[in-house]
Amino acid sequence: MTEMLSAADESAGLEKLHAMRCTDGLPVVIPTRARVDRLVLATGQDADMVLGTMGPAGGTATIEKVAVAAVMAGCLPDHMPVVIAAVQAVVDPAFDLTEMQSTTHCTAPLVIVNGPARAACGGISGGFGALGPGHRANASIGRALRLAMINIGGARPGESDMALLGHPGKFTYCLAEDEESSPFAPLHTSLGFTPDDSAVTVIGAEAPHSVLYSPTGDIAGDAKRMTEVLAIGLANMATNNAQLRNGAAVVVLNPEHAEVYRKANMSREAVQKALYDLCYQRPEELKRLAGGFAPKGEDRGPVHSFRSHEDILVLVAGGTGLYSMVMPTWCAGPHANRYVTKKVELDVYCEVVIGGTATA
Amino acid sequence: MRDGISVANLGIPAVSLVTEKFWPQGDFVANSIGMPGLPRVQLPHPTGGTGRDNMRHIAERVVPEIVAALRKAS
Numbered sequence: 001m002t003e004m005l006s007a008a009d010e011s012a013g014l015e016k017l018h019a020m021r022c023t024d025g026l027p028v029v030i031p032t033r034a035r036v037d038r039l040v041l042a043t044g045q046d047a048d049m050v051l052g053t054m055g056p057a058g059g060t061a062t063i064e065k066v067a068v069a070a071v072m073a074g075c076l077p078d079h080m081p082v083v084i085a086a087v088q089a090v091v092d093p094a095f096d097l098t099e100m101q102s103t104t105h106c107t108a109p110l111v112i113v114n115g116p117a118r119a120a121c122g123g124i125s126g127g128f129g130a131l132g133p134g135h136r137a138n139a140s141i142g143r144a145l146r147l148a149m150i151n152i153g154g155a156r157p158g159e160s161d162m163a164l165l166g167h168p169g170k171f172t173y174c175l176a177e178d179e180e181s182s183p184f185a186p187l188h189t190s191l192g193f194t195p196d197d198s199a200v201t202v203i204g205a206e207a208p209h210s211v212l213y214s215p216t217g218d219i220a221g222d223a224k225r226m227t228e229v230l231a232i233g234l235a236n237m238a239t240n241n242a243q244l245r246n247g248a249a250v251v252v253l254n255p256e257h258a259e260v261y262r263k264a265n266m267s268r269e270a271v272q273k274a275l276y277d278l279c280y281q282r283p284e285e286l287k288r289l290a291g292g293f294a295p296k297g298e299d300r301g302p303v304h305s306f307r308s309h310e311d312i313l314v315l316v317a318g319g320t321g322l323y324s325m326v327m328p329t330w331c332a333g334p335h336a337n338r339y340v341t342k343k344v345e346l347d348v349y350c351e352v353v354i355g356g357t358a359t360a
Numbered sequence: 361m362r363d364g365i366s367v368a369n370l371g372i373p374a375v376s377l378v379t380e381k382f383w384p385q386g387d388f389v390a391n392s393i394g395m396p397g398l399p400r401v402q403l404p405h406p407t408g409g410t411g412r413d414n415m416r417h418i419a420e421r422v423v424p425e426i427v428a429a430l431r432k433a434s
Contacts, residue, residue: 057392098362154392158384159384159385159388162382291409
């Protein structure tokens with residue numbers, strides 16, 4: 001059972017939570033017993049069921065503690081399946097949460113949602129401004145994960161979270177893939193799930209970097225040039241992907257850019273392989289600019305930024321236009337900043353009534 | 361810090377070297393694992409990337425502290 005705090009009223013409670021460094025700096029919904037119980041009920045799980053351990057503090061992420069974070073973030077019961085799956089992803093040892101929370105790098109968990117949960121869990125946006133303000137499910141789900149990382153994982157700036165500046169995605173960083181606009185199979189089906197499954201893929205990532213490409217109508221030429229521009233954004237010499245190498249990264253194609261690849265008959269795998277081929281540095285440049293991160297030994301041709309094309313996540317989201325996004329990553333930790341995908345278990349969740357309205 | 365903890369858990373005396381800017385994080389990690397007295401020696405910040413000569417100078421200054429911490433830990 002979680003320890004209960006008391007305050008004279010909600011306003012005093014909010015100030016208490018701020019003073020205890022239990023917030024992200026913004027106002028939170030006060031996690032009263034009734035509000036937390038409602039979200040626990042929505043999960044269909046026991047309150048004390050353990051999802052895993054969250055570093056660096058080593059706190060135990062139970063359903064109830066995650067529900068506390070979700071209440072504070074403003075989540076609805078419908079959001080809980082995705083919140084729980086996102087927590088399951090970051091507590092997977094392959095995610096290296098302790099190291100990620102502690103690093104000086106600017107990294108935040110980007111939550112990518114695929115499958116029916118996109119609609120069933122509150123309407124998670126993969127369209128215009130999906131990573132910006134105005135999308136309640138995106139904002140609340142990503143924020144719930146962050147508040148869990150603060151209050152269960154113990155990440156606090158300058159004390160245990162040593163990010164030199166961080167980035168705004170550390171408040172919330174969640175979007176859905178626009179599967180309907182994508183020429184590719186849904187991302188999660190490339191990662192072992194079926195189209196009817198729902199899944200979250202979580203990766204520690206930098207803030208999104210905009211990549212401008214203006215198609216010319218030359219089908220083959222556009223695909224080639226756009227890939228070149230994306231590769232520059234993904235692993236230019238300023239990135240950890242170029243200097244540290246062997247991590248993962250994300251490419252979010254807007255539907256217009258995805259259409260370029262559709263016209264060129266390029267699958268997701270073909271795009272990944274083309275990006276892999278173009279993401280490299282010359283050894284002499286790494287030695288000149290990358291200091292202690294430069295590879296040791298003899299120069300043996302191009303030094304690839306990625307171990308495999310599969311380390312480059314390619315998805316479709318956003319409004320249509322000339323801008324796609326790339327998210328380079330930290331590339332460190334024991335597993336070199338891998339992404340982790342977890343199934344969203346929609347079947348176990350309960351219908352919860354809010355103000356007379358049933359939500360599934 | 362965590363490397364030092366891992367080595368200590370193997371039964372090998374260990375001391376963690378932590379720069380002054382990261383000392384509070386060292387406090388956090390030591391406390392979070394229930395080992396507030398974990399042997400640590402403070403280095404100036406930054407230490408890495410300051411050149412071989414400076415790092416040698418720092419090393420010469422802190423070696424006695426490291427040896428003393430290891431003797432105390434063993």
